[in-house]
Structure formats: structure tokens, C-alpha cells
Amino acid sequence: MGDFFTDMSTLHIVFWITALIGSTIFLVLFVLSLLGADSDAEMDTDTEIGMDDGIGIQFFTFKNAMAFFTLFGWTGIACLDNGFSAGVSTTIAFMAGIAMMTLMSFLFLWISKLAESGTLRIENAVGNIGEVYLSIGANRSRIGKISIDVQGSKRELSALSDEKEYLKQGEVIRVTAVVSGEILLIERLTKKKIESNLTEDNLTK
DSSP states (O other), X not given: OTTTTXXXXXXXXXXXXXXXXXXXXXXHHHHHHHTTOOTTTTTOOSOEEOOTTSXXXXXXXXXXXXXXXXXXXXXXXXXXXXXXXXXXXHHHHHHHHHHHHHHHHHHHHHHHHHHHHTSOOGGGGTTOEEEEEEOBOGGGOSOEEEEEEETTEEEEXXXXXXXXXXXXXXXXXXXXXXEETTEEEEEEOOHHHHHHHHHHHHHHO
């Protein structure tokens, strides 16, 4: 390794060391992220750009710093090898590193959104229509289960009811609220209520 660096300038050596260390750490962090391990939990700063959906773009993170050093180093090496001056090489390498940080910020945002889309948000069930899966006691006397479409998939969720009579399996219901945790409050849908609900849906369309 010493012979490899013998004929290099100090800047060239700095680029090589930065590229090798940055690449090694970045690849490890990237693989861990794909496997679901959040290595940024203790190392990331709080700097992020907020998005409308509540998920932030994390820019100044440990992963992004390693991405910066990786591209900074390899770009600097390429520039020096192609005869660019030290100043020009450093400037181009720095710009490439910033571009890499930006790209990685959006990549990890995309990965976060994929994970988020698969997580059940119980409040999304409110207003949806389903049916009783396991009978539910009257006046919140017993928790039962309902079968309902939430976030594009069929789910069996725990539910209570304020109805004066218990709800039998197969009865049509509508979710009115979240009681606590993942327990839903539901109401029995009579034929009249179902027709009214269909009419409201048609008007909104």
C-alpha cells in the first residue's frame, strides 16, 4: 500500500483515503438500511426538510456524509488522473459530493415511504364500511372483530359498539371512530343507512 501512494501528491492521497474509507462505510450502511436496520437512529442530526405527508428529507445524516466522502474521493481521483489542477479537482469533487448527498436524501425518503405505506394507520379505517367477523357485544360489553378494507387490503380488526343489541357475524357495519390503540368503534348499518351512504358517495363523485 505504501508503494501505491509513493508517486502521488498529498491531495491525491487524501482523495484515495477518503474514497476507500467512505465507500466501505457507505456500502455497509446502505445494506443495513435495505435490511431494515436504522443505523441513523443515534448518529443522524435533526436537520431535515419537511414534506406534506409528514416524512422529512434527512440531508445532514451519517449515511449522507459517507455518500459525500465516497463520491468526493472518487471524483477527485478521476479529475487528478485526467490532468485537472488541484483547485479544479477539489471544486468538482465537492460539487459531486453534494449532488450525491441530495440524491441519497431522496433515495432514503423513497425507502421510508415504502415502509410507511405498509404500516397500518388505524385512523384510515374511520368511515369505511365492512362486516362483523366475530360478534360484538352491545353497549361496549365485549370486543369483537370486523373485516374491513383499509389501505387497499382486507384486515380483521378489533371493534366495540354502542348499539343496544349485539352485532352478529356478517352484519354490515361502518367505522365511526378509534376508541383507543387499535380498537375501533362501529355502528350497525341498516338498509336505510346503506342507501344514504351510497347516495352521499354518488354526490361526492
